Amino acid sequence: MQIRQLILAVFLSLSCSNSATLAAENAGVVAQKGLKALQAKKYKEANQYFAKAALLNPRDASYQYYASLSAFQAGDKNTGKAALSRLFLTQTSHSPYMNPAMELQKRYGVNAHAYYALKNGMHTVWSRRQMPLKIYVSNGLALPEAYRGKNLNVPQLTELQDWLRKPGAVQSLKVCPGYQSGFASQVRSGLGEWNWALQERIITFQFVNSPVGANILVFWSPSFPQPSQAGQTLYMVRNTETRPIIIELRTDFSPYSSAVASQSIRNAAAHEFGHAIGIQCHSPFGGDLMTNWQSWSEGASYHISENDKETLRALYSVAPHQTF
Numbered sequence: 001m002q003i004r005q006l007i008l009a010v011f012l013s014l015s016c017s018n019s020a021t022l023a024a025e026n027a028g029v030v031a032q033k034g035l036k037a038l039q040a041k042k043y044k045e046a047n048q049y050f051a052k053a054a055l056l057n058p059r060d061a062s063y064q065y066y067a068s069l070s071a072f073q074a075g076d077k078n079t080g081k082a083a084l085s086r087l088f089l090t091q092t093s094h095s096p097y098m099n100p101a102m103e104l105q106k107r108y109g110v111n112a113h114a115y116y117a118l119k120n121g122m123h124t125v126w127s128r129r130q131m132p133l134k135i136y137v138s139n140g141l142a143l144p145e146a147y148r149g150k151n152l153n154v155p156q157l158t159e160l161q162d163w164l165r166k167p168g169a170v171q172s173l174k175v176c177p178g179y180q181s182g183f184a185s186q187v188r189s190g191l192g193e194w195n196w197a198l199q200e201r202i203i204t205f206q207f208v209n210s211p212v213g214a215n216i217l218v219f220w221s222p223s224f225p226q227p228s229q230a231g232q233t234l235y236m237v238r239n240t241e242t243r244p245i246i247i248e249l250r251t252d253f254s255p256y257s258s259a260v261a262s263q264s265i266r267n268a269a270a271h272e273f274g275h276a277i278g279i280q281c282h283s284p285f286g287g288d289l290m291t292n293w294q295s296w297s298e299g300a301s302y303h304i305s306e307n308d309k310e311t312l313r314a315l316y317s318v319a320p321h322q323t324f
């Protein structure tokens with residue numbers, strides 16, 4: 001009964017839509033055919049229409065919802081799950097599609113829940129052209145004091161990125177107070193949490209020894225504006241040029257033991273890398289690697305969850321608004 005009501009609601013919204021783009025209009029026409037097929041219980045046919053509409057307009061929740069519903073009804077659980085993840089990826093908790101989508105998830109026993117990962121509604125990923133992403137993990141280097149461990153605004157970040165590009169700039173940086181040999185290998189270990197994404201060919205990345213041309217640069221800071229913060233990711237999106245993303249990780253974990261410090265660095269590196277590859281929000285689910293670090297306990301170990309995986313899969317499964 002609930003489905004029937006939703007069908008009507010979407011049908012009306014499609015009919016009244018003033019879509020600005022031709023793609024959106026075409027998607028609307030295709031989706032109407034999907035609704036007819038769905039009402040006639042031709043689920044496989046309906047799914048083909050909704051999948052096409054969703055391809056044309058991937059961040060329209062109604063298309064993803066019906067692509068998911070029709071796939072589940074047709075017995076194709078994997079397709080249904082992927083469409084559901086794309087819906088969760090682009091919808092905040094206020095979306096009218098959130099509850100119906102969660103109903104579907106429950107009804108069809110989907111074991112993972114992707115989460116909202118866009119920033120200001122903008123869907124951003126690394127382009128294939130940039131891969132494998134080159135990651136430079138500095139051996140303890142700290143940024144100049146004016147920038148280190150700070151919440152930089154766009155002009156400050158631009159200035160820093162321009163400065164880092166200058167020949168010899170990185171080489172002139174000093175080792176961060178509190179840095180211990182072995183911290184860099186914790187970063188590599190933490191990024192290993194994302195190796196499954198290499199195996200699934202969602203993204204590819206490699207470690208490089210030089211900062212020149214690297215896509216992601218890892219530096220160190222003794223502290224951050226918030227006392228328990230273990231790291232931060234600094235980036236901005238400019239469609240005209242690719243600029244490196246900067247990750248900073250904390251070095252001073254006193255009064256905790258070095259085992260706690262190592263684990264915290266590993267956790268923070270894995271988490272910040274998730275931001276650097278496009279998950280621009282925090283998961284609302286406590287056990288996920290991408291949940292807000294403020295809820296973490298010192299020394300505990302955090303790992304990629306099925307929710308994190310589904311989110312990254314959805315993020316890279318359709319055309320984004322822009323690339324890093």
Ligand SMILES: [Zn+2]
Pocket residue numbers: 271275282291292293
């Ligand atoms: Zn975060």
